[in-house]
Amino acid sequence: MGPLKGYRVIEMAGIGPAPFCAMMLADMGAEVIRVDRREKADLGVVRKPAFEVMNRGRSTIAVDIKKPEAVAVVKRLVANADAIIEGFRPGVMERLGLGPDVLAEINPRLVFGRMTGFGQEGPMAARAGHDINYIALAGVLSHLGRAGERPAHPLNLVGDFGGGGMYLAFGVVCAMLEAQRSGKGQVVDAAMVDGAASLMAMFHGMYAEGIWREERGTNMLDTGAPWYDVYETRDGQFVSIGSIEKRFYADLLERLGLTGETIPAQHDRQGWPVLRARFTEIFKSRTRAEWETVFEGSDACFAPVLSISEVADHPHNALRETFVVRDGVQQPAPAPRFSRTVPVLDVPPRPAGADTASVLASIGYSEVEISELLRSGVAGIA
DSSP, X not given: OOTTTTXXXXXXXXXXXXXXHHHHHHHTTOEEEEEEEHHHHHHOOSSOGGGOGGGTTEEEEEEOTTSHHHHHHHHHHHHTOSEEEEOOOTTHHHHTTOOHHHHHHHOTTOEEEEEESSOSSSTTTTOOOOHHHHHXXXXXXXXXXXXXXXXXXXXXXXXXXXXXXXXXXXXXXXXXXXXXXXXXXXEEEEEHHHHHHHHTHHHHHHHHHTXXXXXXXOXXXXXXXXXXXXXXXXXXXXXXXXOXXXXXXXXXXXXXXXXXXXXXXXXXXXXXXXHHHHHHHHHTTSOHHXXXXXXXXXXSOEEEOOOTTTGGGSHHHHHHTOEEEETTEEEEOOSSOOSXXXXXXOSOOOOTTTTHHHHHHHTTOOHHHHHHHHHTTSEEOO
16 A cells, blocks of 8 residues: 555654655555654653644554663664654754664664755754744745845745755655665755755756746736736635746636627736736626636636635545545545555554554564553653
8 A cells, every 4th residue: 555565764753845755655555664652652642643644654652762671662763764854953863863774773774864944964954943944044034025025934835844854854765776786775854945955956947047026926827917826806805826838827817707898918028017907806706606606617727815724625626535534634645646555544543652662572672561651751652
C-alpha cells in the first residue's frame, strides 16, 4: 500500500516541517516510527489524537532521550532503518550522541535527514526562527502583498511545509534511492531558507530578464494584473480569475459581458486600474453561486474561493475524494496519486508512547527489559 512500502523511517518528534515530512512519507506507505519525549506520554493526552492530523500514519515510542539507555534504544531503531529525520537546531543530535557519524557506524546505508530554518552552518544557523523569518530571508516575503501595502505573510505554507517539509521528503527519498545503488547513506541538509528560495526560481529568471518588477503588487502574478486576482461578489464571498493566455482572457471578457465594450488592452499596464474597476463592479453584481453558473464549462481560469469548511463539498473535490474523514476529522487525502501502489490511510494519529512496548519488542527487547525501561523512566507508555 503506497510506493514507499517496505522502507522504514525513524522520526525524532518535533513541530512543523519535520512532522509534515514524516506524514508525507507515511502517506506513501513507509513505516514511520516517531520517537516522542517520555514526559509527553506521562502527561497524557493534551489534544485529542485525531486532531493531530500531521501525526497520522505512524507508530510512536516515548523515551527520555537524555538517558543513555534511551540513546541505545534509538540506535537499535536505526540499525534496520532506511532513514532518520530530525528537526532540532544544529548540533543537538551530536550532543545526544546520535549524530550522523555515530549512526553511520551502526548502519552505513542510513539516510540522515536534517530539517532546520537556516541550515547546518552559516552565521544564522544557530538562531531561532519561524516560517515568517525564513521566507523573509529567502526573498519571498517581500513579494507577497498588494502595491503600496506592507508584505502580507501567508499561512506557513511556503517556509514550513513547501520550502521545508516537502524538500526534506524529496531529499530523503532521493538519498534512499541513491543508497540502493551505492550502499552508502548520507546527510540531507534541508533548510527552509534554501527551499523557499528554490521555489522562487522562475521569478529570479524573470527579474534577470527585466520582466519582473521588485515593487510588490505590480506584476502579473502578484495581484498587479486585474485579470489575475480575486474579486468580491454580491453576497460578500470571493471568486478567483487567472486569465493569462489570450484565448482565456477572451473567454473571461465574454462571460463578463465585456466583449463589445471599449476597454484597455489586456497588457496595457496604464489601463489596469480601469480594468480592475470595471471587473470589480461587474463581479459585485452577482453572488458567488451565480458566477459559478456563469463560468460553468469555461476556460477563463475561474474558481470560487472556498473556505476550509466548504472544500470537501465542492463537486470536483467530492468526486476525486480530495478530502477524507477519519475519526470525525476532515483532512486532505494523501497526494499525489498512484495507479497501482495506492496509498491508504490505515493508521490514525496516535498519542505519544502508544506503541512503546510493541516497538521495543520489534527491535529485540525482552518483556523483562521492556518492564525495566518503563519502571526506570527511560521509556513511557500512553
